Amino acid sequence: MFGPAPELPPWLARMLPLPRRSYTLERGEDRGRRLHFIDAGSGPTIVLLHGNPTWSFLWRGVIQRLADMRCVAPDLLGFGLSDKPAHEREHSVDRHADALAELVTALDLRDIVLVGQDWGGPLAAAVGARLPDRVAGLVLANTSVLVPRRPRGTWFHRLARVPVLAELLFHGLGLPQAVLGRVQGDRGSIAGEVAAAYRWPLRRRVDRAGPLALARMVATSAEHPSLPALRRGEAWVRGFTGPMALVWGERDPLLGGLLARHVEAFPAASVTRTRAGHFLQEEVPASLAGAVRDVVARAGLG
Numbered sequence: 001m002f003g004p005a006p007e008l009p010p011w012l013a014r015m016l017p018l019p020r021r022s023y024t025l026e027r028g029e030d031r032g033r034r035l036h037f038i039d040a041g042s043g044p045t046i047v048l049l050h051g052n053p054t055w056s057f058l059w060r061g062v063i064q065r066l067a068d069m070r071c072v073a074p075d076l077l078g079f080g081l082s083d084k085p086a087h088e089r090e091h092s093v094d095r096h097a098d099a100l101a102e103l104v105t106a107l108d109l110r111d112i113v114l115v116g117q118d119w120g121g122p123l124a125a126a127v128g129a130r131l132p133d134r135v136a137g138l139v140l141a142n143t144s145v146l147v148p149r150r151p152r153g154t155w156f157h158r159l160a161r162v163p164v165l166a167e168l169l170f171h172g173l174g175l176p177q178a179v180l181g182r183v184q185g186d187r188g189s190i191a192g193e194v195a196a197a198y199r200w201p202l203r204r205r206v207d208r209a210g211p212l213a214l215a216r217m218v219a220t221s222a223e224h225p226s227l228p229a230l231r232r233g234e235a236w237v238r239g240f241t242g243p244m245a246l247v248w249g250e251r252d253p254l255l256g257g258l259l260a261r262h263v264e265a266f267p268a269a270s271v272t273r274t275r276a277g278h279f280l281q282e283e284v285p286a287s288l289a290g291a292v293r294d295v296v297a298r299a300g301l302g
Contacts, residue, residue, distance in 0.1 A: 001026070002106075005036055006081045012197055016057055022081075023106055028098045029090075035103055036081035037074035041067055044301040045109050046292055048073040049100070049127075051118020051143070053177040053211035054279065055080025057197050058117075061285030066292060074103055076123075078210025080201045091213035093229035097126030104131060113137035113295050115288070117281065118255075119214055121145050125233030128240065137295035138240060141247040141288060142255050142278055145237045146265055147230050151219035154254050160215035170212035177202050177211065184277035185251035194282065237266075243298035244269040245291040249276030249283065270294055 005020035007013075018040045025033050038056045046069050048059040056073040057080070063071040075082040076096055085091065100123060104112070112134055116124030121143025128135045152158070156176070160166050169175045177199050181190040190198065202208050217226050246269045248259040255278065263271055272291055276283035296302050 003034075008081075009200075011193065012200060015193065015197055016060055018060060018063060020081075023103050025099055025102055027102055029095055030077060030085075030099055033077060033083040033085070033099075035074050035077065035083075035099060037072055037103065038063065039070070039072050039107075041070045043069040044296045045070045045072065045112045046296075047104065047109065047112050047114050047124075047127075049114070049116045049120030049124050050076065050079070051116075051120045052214035053079065053202065054118070054180075054198060055201055058279065058281050062281055062288045062292070065286060065289035069292075069296070072107065072109065074100060075201075076100075076119075076210070078213065084207045084210060086206070086209055088209050088213035088216065091210065091217060093122065093126055093217060093226050093233075096123055097130060097229070101127050101130040104134065110134050111136040111299070111301055113139065113292060113299065113301070115139040115141070115292060117141040117143055118278070119143070119217070122230055122233050125237045126229060129232050129236035132236065135240070135242065136299040136301060137242050138237070138244045139247065139288070139291050139295055140244070140262065142249050142252050142280055144255060144258050144262070145234055146258075146261055147219065147227065147234050151221060151224060151227070153218045153220040156254060157215055157218040157220055160212055160218075161220060166212060166215075170215070171205055171208050174199065174202065174208065175211070180279060183253055184279060184283065185249060185275050186277070186283055189277075189282040190279065243295045245272065245295050246270070247272045247274070247280065247284075247288050247291045249274050249278060249280035251275055252278040252280075254278050
């Protein structure tokens, strides 16, 4: 069921002047929970998926550069203005992908270009695996859809596994949303009101299960419960025959070094290298919009 979007405080509404709606999930374990999403424009359909610990606000600069297209940018459960499960165990690759796929189906989106950054990449792959006939193109940005042979995660993901300390940092101190500028090429790209906009949906400690849950969803061992879903997503991407683009911020201290693996795995993908950091939407939105336009053209959607 579709409904109005939750209201934003005036200062944040001025920063996000885009049409927004909500959808109440009707199936699965998260039935009854509400997804918030931006739904702006008309034309070829672009679905933009964020990761940890951001929300659809992240895509505003890209969407503004794609005004001749329909851009749908949902907030994952636990983030932004979507409902926030109280327990980390309520987060999994499959549950997030099921919710996103239901939204795509409810909106009857077809011939879509999936765009994913951070966790949005593997979730885009999981959605594609569920709805392969609806996907016409794929753009990946500072993410990973390739499952390592020996999963270890980054220092950040291993930190999230440290008992007590992780709960203090994520729940108590509001990491990582409190320090997003530190993973940017230009630290000033997430500062002031922009930084406040990322903190605002997670300003209450009770709403902060999502960031720690997604950090712990990253596979750090060969027995990690995320691996089966991640491998299904990787298999779908490896078999995808539509146009693909890779857009990377090479100054990303978390995932900047993974571009080479993706270029090797997907030699037909166009590649855009930038000097941005992890959240390249804040530094080089025009590069991302350009890659989307390239995929739309190659898919014959324009």
